[in-house]
Amino acid sequence: MTDLYLVLAVILFSVGLVGFLIRRNALIIFMSIELMLNASNLVLVSMSHVHGVLDGQVAAFFVMVVAAAEVVIGLSIIVTIFRARRSTSVDNEILLKG
Amino acid sequence: MTAAVLPLLEFTPPTIDYVRLLPFLIVIAAACLGVVVEAFVRRTWRHEVQVGLALVALVASGAAIVSGWGSDSLAVVDPIGPDQPVGSVMVDGPTQVFWLMLVLFALLAVCLMAERRVYAGRNAFAPMAAAIPGSQAEAEADQASLEHAEVFPLALFSLSGMMLFVAANDLLLLFVALEVLSLPLYVLAALARHRRLASQEAALKYFLLGAAASAIFLFGCALLFAYAGSFDFDLIALRYDQGAAADRLLWAGLGLVLVGLLFKIGAVPFHSWAPDTYQGAPTPVTAFMAVCTKIAAVAALLRLLFVALGAARWTWQPIIAGVAVVTMLVGPVLGIVQSNIKRLLAYSSIAHAGFLLTGLAGALTVQSGLAADQLGTVASAGFYLMAYGLATIGCFAAVTLVQSQGREVTELSAWAGLGRRHPWFGLVMLVCLLSLAGIPLTAGFTGKLAVFSVAWRGGYWWLVLVAVLAAVVAVYVYVRVLVLLFSRPASDQVEVKLPGPATAVVLTVTVIGSLAFGLVPGPLADLLAQSSTFLRSVHN
Numbered sequence: 001m002t003d004l005y006l007v008l009a010v011i012l013f014s015v016g017l018v019g020f021l022i023r024r025n026a027l028i029i030f031m032s033i034e035l036m037l038n039a040s041n042l043v044l045v046s047m048s049h050v051h052g053v054l055d056g057q058v059a060a061f062f063v064m065v066v067a068a069a070e071v072v073i074g075l076s077i078i079v080t081i082f083r084a085r086r087s088t089s090v091d092n093e094i095l096l097k098g
Numbered sequence: 099m100t101a102a103v104l105p106l107l108e109f110t111p112p113t114i115d116y117v118r119l120l121p122f123l124i125v126i127a128a129a130c131l132g133v134v135v136e137a138f139v140r141r142t143w144r145h146e147v148q149v150g151l152a153l154v155a156l157v158a159s160g161a162a163i164v165s166g167w168g169s170d171s172l173a174v175v176d177p178i179g180p181d182q183p184v185g186s187v188m189v190d191g192p193t194q195v196f197w198l199m200l201v202l203f204a205l206l207a208v209c210l211m212a213e214r215r216v217y218a219g220r221n222a223f224a225p226m227a228a229a230i231p232g233s234q235a236e237a238e239a240d241q242a243s244l245e246h247a248e249v250f251p252l253a254l255f256s257l258s259g260m261m262l263f264v265a266a267n268d269l270l271l272l273f274v275a276l277e278v279l280s281l282p283l284y285v286l287a288a289l290a291r292h293r294r295l296a297s298q299e300a301a302l303k304y305f306l307l308g309a310a311a312s313a314i315f316l317f318g319c320a321l322l323f324a325y326a327g328s329f330d331f332d333l334i335a336l337r338y339d340q341g342a343a344a345d346r347l348l349w350a351g352l353g354l355v356l357v358g359l360l361f362k363i364g365a366v367p368f369h370s371w372a373p374d375t376y377q378g379a380p381t382p383v384t385a386f387m388a389v390c391t392k393i394a395a396v397a398a399l400l401r402l403l404f405v406a407l408g409a410a411r412w413t414w415q416p417i418i419a420g421v422a423v424v425t426m427l428v429g430p431v432l433g434i435v436q437s438n439i440k441r442l443l444a445y446s447s448i449a450h451a452g453f454l455l456t457g458l459a460g461a462l463t464v465q466s467g468l469a470a471d472q473l474g475t476v477a478s479a480g481f482y483l484m485a486y487g488l489a490t491i492g493c494f495a496a497v498t499l500v501q502s503q504g505r506e507v508t509e510l511s512a513w514a515g516l517g518r519r520h521p522w523f524g525l526v527m528l529v530c531l532l533s534l535a536g537i538p539l540t541a542g543f544t545g546k547l548a549v550f551s552v553a554w555r556g557g558y559w560w561l562v563l564v565a566v567l568a569a570v571v572a573v574y575v576y577v578r579v580l581v582l583l584f585s586r587p588a589s590d591q592v593e594v595k596l597p598g599p600a601t602a603v604v605l606t607v608t609v610i611g612s613l614a615f616g617l618v619p620g621p622l623a624d625l626l627a628q629s630s631t632f633l634r635s636v637h638n
Contacts, residue, residue, distance in 0.1 A: 006324065013317050020310050029306055036313035043320035051327035056320075059270045059329065063316065066277045070309055073281050077288060077305050081298050084230050090306070095296040096374040 005046035013039035026078045026088040030071075037067050110177040118173035118189045120162040121197055122265070126258040128155030132251030144247040145221065149212040152250040156208065160201045163194055170633040173265070176330070184330045186268035188401075191629030192476050196264045196397040199480070203389045203487050204257045206604045210382035210495055211249055215598030218504055221245050222380045223289045224297075231294040246289060253386060256282040260394035267405065269319040269329040269355075272398060276315065276358070279394060280308050283387050287379040292505045300378025307361070307371040315358020321351030322406075331406035332634055338409050352407060352414060359402070362395035363451045366425040373436075376444035381506060384440060385494035388447050389487040396454055396483060400476055404463055405632050411461050419459035419561050426452025426568035433575040440508045442575065443493055446534055449572050450486050454479055456565050457549030460556025464631050475556075477626035478548035484622065485533060485541035485615060492530035492608030495601055496523065502592045510579065515588025517580075523594050526605050527583055533612040535576040536569055541615035548623070 012035060019032030041060045048056025082088050116123065128151055139147050172185035214221050223246045226239035259278030266272040288301035323329055325347040326337040338348070361368040376384045403414060429449025436442040457478045468474040473481075500507050500516065507513075517524025533542035546569060554562045597605060615622055 009317075009320075016313070017310075020306075026302060026306065030309070033306075033309045033313050036310070037316060040313070040316040040320040043317070043324055047320070047324040047327075050324075053327060055270075055329055056323055059320075059323070062270060062274055066274060069281060070277065070312075073284050074305055074309060077284060077298065077301050080228070080288065081302055084295060084298065090302070095293075095299050096303070096378050 002046060002050050005042060009039045009042040009046075012036075012042065024089050024091050026081070026090055029090065030074050030078065034067060034071075037063055112177060112185065113175040115171065115173045115175075115189075118166060118171060119187065120166070121159040121201070122258060122261045124155055124159040124162060125201075125254055125261060128152065129251045129254035129258060132248075132254060136248055136251070141244070145212075145214075145245055148247040148250040149208070152208050152212075152254060153205070155254065156201055156205045160198060160205075163198050163201065167194055168629075172267070172633075184267075184332050186271045186330070187262070187265050188267040188633060189265055190633035191631055192397065192400065192480075193265045195480050195626060195629050196393060197261055199393055199484060199487065200257060200260050200264065200390055203393065203491060204253065204386065206491050206495075206607060207382060207386035207390065208250065208253060209600040209604050210385055210491075210498065211253065213382070213498065213598050213600045216499055216501070216595040216601060217291070219243070220291070221247075221249075222291055222382055222498070223249055224291050224294060227289050231298075249286060249289060249383075252282040252286050253383075256280075256286070256386075257390065260390055263394045264397040264401075266398065267331050267401070269322060269331075269334075269406075271329075272402070273312070273316050273319055275398075276312055276362070279391070280312065280362075283383075283391070284308065286383045286386075287375055289383070290378070290380040293378070296378040297380065298378075300375045304371050304375040304379075311358050311361035311368065314354050315361075318351045318354025318356075318358065321347050321354065325351055331402065334406040335408060335634070338407070348410070349413070352410070353417075355402065356399075356414070356417065359395055359399045360421060362391055363399065363454070364392065364448050365421050365451045365455060366428045366448065369425070369428070369448045369451075372448055373441045373444040376447070377438060377440045377508070381440070381494055381498045384443075385491050388443070388490050388494065392447065392451065393483050393487065396458075396479055400458065400479060401632060403458065404461075404465070404476075405634055408463075408465055411466070415459050415461055415556075415558075418455050419558055422452050422455035422459055422561060423564050424452075425449070425455060426565055427571075428452075430568055430572040430575050433572070434578070437510050438508050439493075439497055439510055439513065439579070442510070442579065443490065443497075446572070446575065447486075447490065449568065449575075450482075450534070452568065453546060453549060453565060454482055454486075456553040456558065456561050457482065459558050459561055460549075460553035462552045462556045466556070473548055473552065473623055473627050474630055475552050476630035476632070477623070478545075478552045480626045480630065481541075481548050481615075481619070481623060482545035485545035485612065488608045488611040488615070489530040489533040489540075489542060492526060492605060492612065493534070495597075495604045495608065496526050496530070498601065499523065499595045499597060500592055501595055507592045510582060512589050512592045513579075514582050514585050516592070516594055517583035518586065519588045520594045524583055526609055528580060529609045529612050531576040531580055533616065535573045537573070539613075539616050541612045541619070544616055544619040544623075 016035035044056040170190035174187040175185040225244040229236035262275035290297035433445035533540035536546040
């Protein structure tokens with residue numbers, strides 16, 4: 001039964017990872033990363049229950065706070081780029097290559 | 099699922115040894131103070147106040163590290179451990195060594211960030227980062243000689259994360275420290291004064307790839323927690339020793355955690371952010387992240403692999419060796435075809451990550467039969483990072499000086515003959531590049547010798563053969579630049595600015611350091627060897 005939580009978490013994580021790899025809009029990529037973080041939260045909370053300790057549940061709160069901080073930084077970078085280029089597609093970012 | 103009732107624990111606060119944590123606390127306090135300075139100090143004074151604050155904090159932090167030298171202990175002790183004390187922050191020999199290196203290189207990087215003379219009286223950062231590139235607001239801000247002095251608190255926040263990263267003895271703390279060190283770097287990368295679109299693009303690429311690497315790292319941590327029922331490195335090691343060795347959760351967790359850390363180190367195949375980010379970010383920031391991030395990530399990787407997963411080393415050694423082979427072949431080979439000095443240095447940094455990993459694959463520690471006070475994996479990695487850091491910061495400091503009409507010129511074609519026209523500039527590049535190439539009598543040679551010898555003694559002789567081959571290719575990369583620098587006819591499209599006092603200090607320290615640790619490596623090697631043993635709270 002507890003394995004099912006892990007399976008669900010792996011599925012969520014894979015959806016996030018695939019989204020990160022194939023989507024071309026910076027915002028959607030960002031959402032995919034958040035999905036990966038939440039998959040980790042699911043593992044932490046369910047395994048905390050399995051092991052009978054609270055560490056995992058406390059960790060989930062830390063992850064939420066870190067994710068919130070990451071949103072602040074990430075959105076500010078994406079918005080800055082959008083204001084300059086009128087686009088959030090990562091395919092348009094071609095100044096740096098080689 | 100049967101409803102296992104969670105134990106309702108009374109909250110017992112951990113014991114925190116504030117004196118042991120002092121070096122870290124000074125840095126983070128100065129960073130917070132820097133935010134207050136931004137709010138209350140007049141704009142015209144901010145730059146000076148912030149530089150002063152950062153320098154004082156770094157020197158004080160260094161002094162605190164030295165005064166606590168030689169004693170090993172947990173700085174944060176968890177009250178709910180089993181018989182032995184366990185805790186999340188470990189201040190032991192390696193922590194202190196890497197702290198001191200981080201503070202030293204942060205000091206040099208802050209000097210580069212504080213430089214104004216070579217940029218015609220303003221620092222290297224955007225006058226107003228919120229203004230759209232090319233807009234009226236930006237032009238007005240530039241006219242008014244505005245500067246962003248927030249870079250200094252941001253750099254200090256990042257440094258505090260790195261210091262915590264090095265000392266973390268707990269997966270959760272490791273994750274939080276990883277984010278604390280990364281988030282300010284994403285912002286710093288976006289702040290270049292010129293070529294702002296490229297700088298923002300570099301920040302976006304670094305951010306998206308970095309955030310994904312952190313998420314993968316976190317999922318690995320969660321799987322290791324699922325395996326061990328604890329985040330503590332010592333308790334994970336204990337769980338491994340108690341059996342359940344070949345657990346899928348452990349291997350999956352180990353693999354994913356490695357992805358996150360190897361990304362920060364810049365190892366292939368997780369290196370693709372490095373060239374773009376190094377090129378687009380402001381050069382002083384590039385210097386900071388090329389050196390300090392690598393030191394922090396290597397140190398954290400060492401602690402994780404040796405303390406938490408030391409008994410599982412037969413599994414991770416081949417993985418690290420494989421990554422090392424790919425990294426040290428791809429880095430120099432792609433370095434050969436680069437036409438931009440900052441990209442070339444990025445590939446050089448990737449190549450050095452590969453050479454460093456050979457020492458890790460050797461896994462020579464006291465646990466695997468190393469005599470005390472001999473140069474093992476940790477000490478050799480420390481020496482290598484010292485040599486790499488000095489030479490790399492020196493190169494980036496030189497890059498800031500080559501300009502045309504107030505802008506840095508990083509295309510190598512414009513660098514032709516600069517060493518001939520400005521012999522002092524040629525000398526700096528000569529010493530730094532030869533040290534990066536690992537030519538005898540420089541620190542880089544001793545560093546390479548140390549990590550290769552560890553790999554050899556650890557049974558990875560074939561890896562050393564590949565590494566020597568890769569090192570030869572790498573020599574070609576650096577010699578190509580040197581030949582260009584001293585070629586005829588000299589290019590007259592660019593000028594080499596005379597360094598201001600801050601940059602002059604950086605150039606002097608890096609040149610002298612690269613030569614001194616190459617000519618007389620003994621004292622540093624002894625120091626590193628004496629303080630290279632990780633303290634474990636659970637002995638088994």
